[in-house]
Amino acid sequence: MIDDLSILYLFIGISFISVTSGVIGVFNFLQKKALVGDAVAHAVLPGIIIAYLLSGVRVSWILLLGAVIAGFLTLSVITLLLKHSKLKQDSVIALVMISFFAFGLSLLSYVQLQPTLSQAGLSDFLFGKVTSLTENDLDLFIFICSLLLIVIRLFFKRIIAIVFDSTFMRFKGYSMVKWTFFLNLITIIIVAIGIQAVGVVLMSALLILPVTTAKQLTNKRFNLMVWTIFFSISSAIIGTFISLNSSQLPTGPLISMVLCCGLFITVSLKWFISKTQANG
Amino acid sequence: MNCIEITNLSVNYDNQLALKNVNLTIDSGQMIAIIGQNGSGKSTLIKAILGLIPAQFEKVLFFGQQLAQVRSQVTYIPQRESIDWDFPISVYEVVEMGRLNPNKWWKKTGQMDKQLIHEALEKVGMLSEASKQIGELSGGQQQRVFLARALVQNTSLLIMDEPFSGVDIRSQKVIFDVLTELKNAGKTILIVHHDLSTVAAHFDHVIVLKNELLAFGETEKVFQSTIIEKAFGIPLNLSKND
Numbered sequence: 001m002i003d004d005l006s007i008l009y010l011f012i013g014i015s016f017i018s019v020t021s022g023v024i025g026v027f028n029f030l031q032k033k034a035l036v037g038d039a040v041a042h043a044v045l046p047g048i049i050i051a052y053l054l055s056g057v058r059v060s061w062i063l064l065l066g067a068v069i070a071g072f073l074t075l076s077v078i079t080l081l082l083k084h085s086k087l088k089q090d091s092v093i094a095l096v097m098i099s100f101f102a103f104g105l106s107l108l109s110y111v112q113l114q115p116t117l118s119q120a121g122l123s124d125f126l127f128g129k130v131t132s133l134t135e136n137d138l139d140l141f142i143f144i145c146s147l148l149l150i151v152i153r154l155f156f157k158r159i160i161a162i163v164f165d166s167t168f169m170r171f172k173g174y175s176m177v178k179w180t181f182f183l184n185l186i187t188i189i190i191v192a193i194g195i196q197a198v199g200v201v202l203m204s205a206l207l208i209l210p211v212t213t214a215k216q217l218t219n220k221r222f223n224l225m226v227w228t229i230f231f232s233i234s235s236a237i238i239g240t241f242i243s244l245n246s247s248q249l250p251t252g253p254l255i256s257m258v259l260c261c262g263l264f265i266t267v268s269l270k271w272f273i274s275k276t277q278a279n280g
Numbered sequence: 281m282n283c284i285e286i287t288n289l290s291v292n293y294d295n296q297l298a299l300k301n302v303n304l305t306i307d308s309g310q311m312i313a314i315i316g317q318n319g320s321g322k323s324t325l326i327k328a329i330l331g332l333i334p335a336q337f338e339k340v341l342f343f344g345q346q347l348a349q350v351r352s353q354v355t356y357i358p359q360r361e362s363i364d365w366d367f368p369i370s371v372y373e374v375v376e377m378g379r380l381n382p383n384k385w386w387k388k389t390g391q392m393d394k395q396l397i398h399e400a401l402e403k404v405g406m407l408s409e410a411s412k413q414i415g416e417l418s419g420g421q422q423q424r425v426f427l428a429r430a431l432v433q434n435t436s437l438l439i440m441d442e443p444f445s446g447v448d449i450r451s452q453k454v455i456f457d458v459l460t461e462l463k464n465a466g467k468t469i470l471i472v473h474h475d476l477s478t479v480a481a482h483f484d485h486v487i488v489l490k491n492e493l494l495a496f497g498e499t500e501k502v503f504q505s506t507i508i509e510k511a512f513g514i515p516l517n518l519s520k521n522d
Contacts, residue, residue: 219366
């Protein structure tokens with residue numbers, strides 16, 4: 001009985017994380033910054049490991065803090081390089097992502113080699129392992145996700161307006177510095193949470209794939225959100241279900257594969273329908 | 281009353297002087313065209329006075345005050361080229377943007393806002409398209425929607441950057457009709473304009489730029505071959521035979 005309840009709670013927690021990622025992914029996608037979330041996800045790995053090394057305990061909020069700090073560092077370095085070097089945006093993102101991730105991997109290998117440290121199972125952060133999440137983790141994550149969703153609901157029209165036409169909104173007196181910070185902050189927080197469930201490597205799937213699939217189906221603001229949330233929840237539940245029922249398969253790749261299937265089916269259906277309409 | 285007062289405004293772009301020492305005083309209740317070649321600083325001038333790009337100046341005042349104090353009295357329609365037309369936003373939602381207020385972030389759009397949006401859409405003839413995605417409209421219709429977004433702000437000064445580029449004849453007429461109505465109600469309209477053939481018919485005053493202020497004044501005095509030739513480098517036929 002207790003087992004069933006905690007598994008139900010796990011599904012709820014994963015759904016919250018997935019929906020929040022999907023919703024925040026909408027803003028990244030519409031800003032044409034799909035890769036930024038990916039860069040942040042990879043780059044927070046060293047932050048998490050350093051936070052663990054400094055504190056000596058694997059406690060969610062401490063690791064979360066490390067991840068958030070690393071996330072901001074990543075975005076600051078990206079912004080600085082874009083401003084002061086002649087490199088293009090995609091090169092800068094790749095460069096920063098690779099260097100931070102490589103550093104993180106080196107730290108991870110070091111931790112794995114220490115008998116006293118290797119018990120923490122930090123390698124779960126690479127591909128994600130939902131079963132490693134404790135009930136306390138889930139409490140914290142559901143709380144933060146709810147908070148993020150409420151704030152987003154409150155500002156939704158303004159965020160969309162700013163992403164759509166920043167010149168006009170800037171003219172109206174909206175501070176782009178503040179709003180960019182806000183959008184970065186929510187991305188970093190959800191990445192820091194999400195990687196504990198699906199891992200750094202595939203975190204961006206949770207951000208980008210639901211909205212990409214939804215965009216195939218609709219061009220209306222409200223419907224886009226509904227479809228995004230639908231794809232987020234269903235992939236999270238199916239992916240986690242398969243992961244729990246197979247002893248070894250990690251959650252991140254499974255959820256990502258479900259999302260990819262959804263996108264593939266949607267694109268094929270759309271192509272098929274347009275083809276039959278053209279012929280009919 | 282002075283609507284806009286500019287003293288010694290200069291703008292540098294990548295160490296190049298885009299605008300040099302512009303001094304202008306614009307009265308209220310007029311429709312004014314800013315003309316000049318590409319790169320003559322037309323858009324730069326309005327972006328600079330609106331604080332959207334860095335500029336050096338002694339004074340830029342709207343209704344005798346800093347822009348921040350009278351922001352609710354000024355509206356701006358940017359160029360359309362920077363817009364992502366595939367964006368999931370409807371005509372109604374675009375116009376609704378005009379009712380968002382940065383100082384009242386908690387406020388939802390209420391009944392009065394809805395009424396204003398409805399009226400503005402009706403005025404520009406876009407009410408029947410309200411639920412369409414913005415990219416489904418023609419260029420002219422899109423521009424009418426952006427005009428409606430400006431109308432719902434109910435401001436005394438309207439600044440537009442190339443509102444007629446890529447706009448069909450019918451939309452152009454609708455837009456000019458609405459603007460004339462606004463002018464007759466005492467509002468001031470400042471437009472970056474590229475179509476010289478419509479200047480004489482629609483504008484009271486003209487500002488001619490060539491990285492500095494070449495001329496400013498009533499249309500019949502300023503809009504003359506000698507000045508236009510100086511601004512554009514080629515003689516232009518200003519008669520309205522096309």
